[in-house]
Amino acid sequence: MNPLTIDDARALLPAFALDALDGAEQEAMLDALQRFPELHAELDTFVKTVHTLGTTETVAPAPDLRERFLHRLANDDVDAVPTTPAPVASASPARVRQQAPVHSKWRRVVPFIALTALAATVVVLVRTQASLRSELDAARTAYTKGQSTIAERDQALAEKEAVLRTLLGGGDALLVVNMGVPNATGPGMQFFWNVKDGRGVLHAFRLPQTAQGRAYQLWLIRDGQPVPSRVFTPDGDGSTTLFDIELPQSTTGVTAVAVTEEPAGGSKLPTTQPFLVGTVSTRSQ
Structure with missing residues (x-):
């Protein structure tokens, strides 16, 4: 064993x-x-x-219990209950043990x-x-994690669909502005302006991380004046994609697109010199 x-x-x-x-x-x-x-x-x-x-x-049974039980069997009264109490008090302890x-x-x-x-x-x-209970808690945790993953994927899918709508919906009215520096390792951006729908998409890469409390801001240069647009910060790898940027449905007077570094909440006017500038083609005016 x-x-x-x-x-x-x-x-x-x-x-x-x-x-x-x-x-x-x-x-x-x-x-x-x-x-x-x-x-x-x-x-x-x-x-x-x-x-x-x-x-x-x-406790010893009554002395006549056997006789009464047999008598009831003989008379087919098997369901009857003896009513005579057992004479417990008269039995001595020795007799009680002997009859047990x-x-x-x-x-x-x-x-x-x-x-x-x-x-x-x-x-x-x-x-x-x-x-x-432990298995149920684990299942709930896995379910919550799965729901979170699904939500993240749904969000990413919605963003991609918004980008595609902006890029494909513009047709001939889609304006593309490239911004960058001659150094191939420096920061760069591509700005897509769907003039027809008044929506824009910005894709940036190799951006330096901003200091705490600082962010980047997009500007339209219109009639020589900066018009504030979206504020953003890059991801950990220095890239980011902005979609559904609200823009005018006309390029009239817009000569350039620029990016500056500003306070995290953005500014009404630039507080630093633009480090990325892209020219808007006069053919789109």
Whole structure:
């Protein structure tokens, strides 16, 4: 027989206390008690309970109970209940013990075993409930994470659709302005202006990260004056894409598009020199 685990040994403690185990189980329990000394206190409780139940005096039945029971059987009155009380007071303790049924001790122990089994079942149910609750929490966490991922993908898809609407919906009225520096490793931008719908898309790359409290701002240079537009900051890799930029539905008077570094909330007028400027073609005027 394989060595018992502590849970297996704990389940067999009632039977061990009752000396109801076979030889192999008895040896396995003795081995488990040596390996798990914490079980000794529980075993002592069972042994004391069994001893108490086994030594409790029983009440002797009435002397004429057998005759009355046989009489009712003979008269087919098996459902009748004896009404004559048992003369307990007249029986001496010695006679009570002598007349006690042979298996009275076991009849008293059986309810105890049943209660022990019930307690073990309750323990198993509690542990099962805890395990199921843990699995449920894990499932909820996974579900929430999945919902968040789906929301992020839906957002990304909506952004791509907005970009495509701006780029493809402009047709001949789509104006493209390239902004950059001669150095191929420097920052650069592409500005797409759907004049027909008055919407724009900006794609920037290799932008330096701004200091805390600072951001970049897009400007339209119209009739020689800067007109403020969107404020933005780049992602960790220095790139960003802005979509659904509100723009005029006419390029009249607009000669350039520029980007400056401003306070995070944006400015009404530029506070720094533009570091990216793109010329709007006169053919689009």
